[in-house]
Amino acid sequence: SFELTQPLSVSVALGQTARITCGGDNIGSKNVHWYQQKPGQAPVVVIYRDSNRPSGIPERISGTNSQTTATLTISRAQAGDEADYYCQVWDNTIGVVFGGGTKLTVL
Amino acid sequence: QITLKESGPTLVKPTQTLTLTCSFSGLSLTSTGEGLGWIRQPPGKALEWLALIYWTDDKRYSPSLKDRLTITKDTSKNQVVFTMTNMDPVDTGTYFCAYRRDGILTDWGQGILVIVS
Numbered sequence: 001s002f003e004l005t006q007p008l009s010v011s012v013a014l015g016q017t018a019r020i021t022c023g024g025d026n027i028g029s030k031n032v033h034w035y036q037q038k039p040g041q042a043p044v045v046v047i048y049r050d051s052n053r054p055s056g057i058p059e060r061i062s063g064t065n066s067q068t069t070a071t072l073t074i075s076r077a078q079a080g081d082e083a084d085y086y087c088q089v090w091d092n093t094i095g096v097v098f099g100g101g102t103k104l105t106v107l
Numbered sequence: 108q109i110t111l112k113e114s115g116p117t118l119v120k121p122t123q124t125l126t127l128t129c130s131f132s133g134l135s136l137t138s139t140g141e142g143l144g145w146i147r148q149p150p151g152k153a154l155e156w157l158a159l160i161y162w163t164d165d166k167r168y169s170p171s172l173k174d175r176l177t178i179t180k181d182t183s184k185n186q187v188v189f190t191m192t193n194m195d196p197v198d199t200g201t202y203f204c205a206y207r208r209d210g211i212l213t214d215w216g217q218g219i220l221v222i223v224s
Binding site for chain 1: 144146153154155156159167168169170203205210211212213215216217218
């Protein structure tokens with residue numbers, strides 16, 4: 001079965017750059033979407049199809065996808081970026097697949 | 108503006124069937140590429156996809172749970188209904204409905220916490 005692997009947690013100093021990875025077999029061939037979820041709230045898409053930002057998402061949030069790893073990058077990290085982040089793809093056999101989620105802490 | 112809202116029981120007993128309704132506005136679920144799905148999240152844990160229904164009425168289910176799940180839509184009422192049979196305490200969690208457009212879960216409901224006890 002297809003699985004997406006994310007680190008459980010990532011820490012970043014205020015104003016620095018955080019990178020959250022999402023690994024999966026040949027993930028580079030799939031469209032990867034990223035969701036941000038703050039406590040008590042529903043997820044919100046922050047990156048779709050690897051590197052596209054919905055309106056209202058700041059430019060300092062970006063995404064890349066290559067071969068076995070997709071990466072969400074948050075530059076100039078702010079306290080408001082603290083959240084859980086999930087990657088997601090569509091797999092023709094399984095359907096919607098989510099990564100296990102990464103808790104981002106801004107120090 | 109798209110809005111989605113989940114409704115249903117917040118407490119169910121083990122072995123009972125859970126029935127949840129997602130009421131939506133701002134979308135039709137009749138246009139090419141549209142879909143509506145259900146995702147759950149146990150307390151403190153990750154998101155888990157459960158089911159998806161397309162504008163064509165095609166349905167997809169999580170392979171690990173498909174024997175327990177049913178999803179249907181009633182576009183005249185702007186609703187999607189989700190059922191999960193034989194509920195167990197491990198099924199406790201927040202259940203979300205979400206609008207899927209071109210593969211992206213673009214809009215989510217606020218979620219409903221369901222406790223199995």
